[in-house]
Amino acid sequence: MPIEPHSEARATHPPRGPFRPLPASLFSSAALEASPLLLGQTLVRRTEAGEIRSRIVETESYGGVLDKGSHAYGGRRTARTEIMFGPGGPAYVYLIYGMYHCLNVVTGEADNPQAVLIRAVEPLTEEDERRMRFFRSIKSKKTADLSGGPGKLCRALDIDKSLNGCRLSVPTGPLYLEAGDDPHSLPILCGPRINIDYAEEYAAKPWRFWIKDHAYVSVNDKANPPKPFYL
Numbered sequence: 001m002p003i004e005p006h007s008e009a010r011a012t013h014p015p016r017g018p019f020r021p022l023p024a025s026l027f028s029s030a031a032l033e034a035s036p037l038l039l040g041q042t043l044v045r046r047t048e049a050g051e052i053r054s055r056i057v058e059t060e061s062y063g064g065v066l067d068k069g070s071h072a073y074g075g076r077r078t079a080r081t082e083i084m085f086g087p088g089g090p091a092y093v094y095l096i097y098g099m100y101h102c103l104n105v106v107t108g109e110a111d112n113p114q115a116v117l118i119r120a121v122e123p124l125t126e127e128d129e130r131r132m133r134f135f136r137s138i139k140s141k142k143t144a145d146l147s148g149g150p151g152k153l154c155r156a157l158d159i160d161k162s163l164n165g166c167r168l169s170v171p172t173g174p175l176y177l178e179a180g181d182d183p184h185s186l187p188i189l190c191g192p193r194i195n196i197d198y199a200e201e202y203a204a205k206p207w208r209f210w211i212k213d214h215a216y217v218s219v220n221d222k223a224n225p226p227k228p229f230y231l
Helices: 024-028 031-037 126-136 143-147 150-156 197-204
Strands: 042-047 050-063 091-096 100-107 114-123 175-178 188-191 208-211 227-229
Touching: 024 031, 024 100, 031 050, 031 100, 031 114, 050 126, 100 150, 114 126, 114 143, 114 150, 114 208, 126 143, 126 150, 143 150
Parallel strands: none
Antiparallel strands: 042 050, 042 175, 050 114, 050 208, 091 100, 100 114, 188 208, 188 227
């Protein structure tokens, strides 16, 4: 049977197998705390092409009204950023350069805008990879070309703004998170975030986190050698 793209992004289905929820404390944490804890966790996307499960391997933290890299810097509260001012748990999906969608996990308490950008994921199985390649429409065998980057992973998982606000703790929805690998057991590196020179002194803060030597990580920033990060 050929794979067809989804026709109803918000269609709900029962979860496959026992659902392993992430602790509520992760969603209520500040983004800087939640960002490394999301590494190794499972991102599940349901489409009409079938379920796609992937492992989070790279994240970036955007936290609070003082962070000049955040959309909510200075308390900027707009139709787009309003979701960041609510309690943690929903997806924050936005479009950049008029071309690429980005997926964020809103974290923290209400009125304290926090978000973790998901920068890279890896498919868990060959079937997951096959479905991701269908949505990406690429032939490249290089792993990072598939889902190593926020725009790439959104294309590979068929994520767009219709999923903005989706509750990521609810396993009956089209997009959700569940427990995967224990991040405490992973070799984690940290370094400056990517392409946010406009953030001035906040651009150099080591708020990007990734699994060491992982093939799906989006950027190897040789100008800023990473440092080990310990949970």
